[in-house]
Amino acid sequence: MKKDLVIIALLVLIMLFKLVDIVADVQLEIPAWHIAQESVLVLLTVIATLYLSRDLMRRSRQVKALAHRLAQADKKIDNLSTQMRAARQEYSQAVASQFDTWGFTKSEQQVAFLILKGLSFKEIAEVRQTKEKTVRQQASTIYGKAEVDGRHTFCAWFMEDFIQDHNQELAGNEAA
Secondary structure, three states, rough: OHHHHHHHHHHHHHHHEHHHHHHHHOOOOOOOHHHHHHHHHHHHHHHHHHHHHHHHHHHHHHHHHHHHHHHHHHHHHHHHHHHHHHHHHHHHHHHHHHHHOOOHHHHHHHHHHHHHHOOHHHHHHHHHHHHHHHHHHHHHHHHHHHHOHHHHHHHHHHHHHHHHHHHHHHHHHHOO
């Protein structure tokens, strides 16, 4: 925008200098064709200055509108982030409640949460500062208590309701 303002200012200066030149040419009785030529140049400069000024104002309004929309989008993201934190908290509580229902020990709950987060047994062992063999044994106990046959089925157990609800929403939307 500063560049546009500089260009407009330069065009105005050129226009003013040309006007002074035309006045001087008239006083010096320079041929009419030369004065007409310089007058056309002044006219073109006026037109270019007006065009650029209008374009600059239009772009300035667009930038303000975009800034306003960006601020609104930021507010929506903040609201979504708050909703996501609340949903994440609620989901974590539901998972913990299910762990209690299955009778997981505190240690098993920690391992189960890390399994759900997608960590490998080796990574879980490192995080918990224990041996990988211990984590594997705990995972076996977790799968047994949850009555699933492994990591994928265990993780899928917690996603099934979300996927099922989404499919029902899709089916409802197609019927409408």
